[in-house]
Amino acid sequence: MTAMADTAALVRLMTWLSPAFPVGAFAYSGGLEQAVSDGDIRDAATLNDWLCSLLGRGNLWNDAVLFAEAHRSFQDGERLAEVAALAAALSGSAERHRETMLQGEAFLAAASSWPHPVLGGLVAAAYPVAVGxxxxxxxxxxEAALAAYLHAVASNLVSAAIRCGAIGQRDGVAVLAGLEARIVALAGIASASTLADLGSSTIRADIASLRHETLPTRLFRS
Structure with a gap:
């Protein structure tokens, strides 16, 4: 019975984080498009460095902490609302705020196909809070859900780099393969984190997100 339940949970998680799930993730690059334009990301090595920085000490680390807190707090409506408000406030730019809030809203709307009372208390929430x-x-x-979430977000950023012409598909797969151990380790650490562990130091990535707002020609909304 446990094996069947675990398999069902895995399939559900795969559905929620599939590129086909209607959250519009394909429309966002989190400032990566600006980084490609600036020459900070120009090949597989520089993309890997960029993603490792985001995962270890950037917005993806903060998202992981917020995801874990939301996952623990799903039965506490007041606490969950506080986490959702904090996640919205932590967005470093207008585009980043729009990206995470619109994806969260779209996720919750699509997740209503799996009815649950928690949906009634999350009218608006940042993407990691909604999924968590x-x-x-x-x-x-x-921990498993967080690892899958981080992999999905990293995959979308790799896809953005491919569409920007910084790397090819084979390099994209290689980057994701190289990130596996880091994502697994990060999920384990973040799943035991608290909100006191929030913090980031990826200033260049934050600036790229801000500057993207005025990028003359662009494929992505962030």
């Missing part, structure tokens, strides 16, 4: 809370509500283990 819903995963917790459906009994999906936090």
């Amino acid at each position: 809370a819903v995963a917790g509500a459906h009994g999906i283990l936090g």
Whole structure:
């Protein structure tokens, strides 16, 4: 029975984080498009360095902490609302705020196909908070759900780099393969984190997100 439940949870998680799930992730690059334009990302090595920085000490680390807190707090409506408000406030630019909030809203709307009371208390929430809370509500283990979430976000950024012409598809796969151990380790660390562990130091990435707002020609909304 446990094996069947675990398999069902895995399939559900794969559905939620599939590129086909209607959250519009393909439309956003989180400032990566600006980094490509500036020459900071120009090949597989520089893309890998950029993603490792985001995962270790950038917005993806903060998202992981917020995801874990939302996953733990799904039954506490007041606490969950506080986490959602904090996540919205932590956005470093207008585009970053729009990206995470619109994806969170789209995720919650699509997740209503799996009814649960938690959806009633999350009218608006940043993307990691929305996914974390819903995963917790459906009994999906936090560390596994967080690893899958981080992999999905990293995959979208790799896809953005491919569409920007910085790397090819083979290099993109190689980058994702190289990130596996880091994502697994980060999920384990972040799943045991608290909000006191929030913090980032990727100033160049934050500036890229801000500057993207005025990039003359662009493919992405962020």
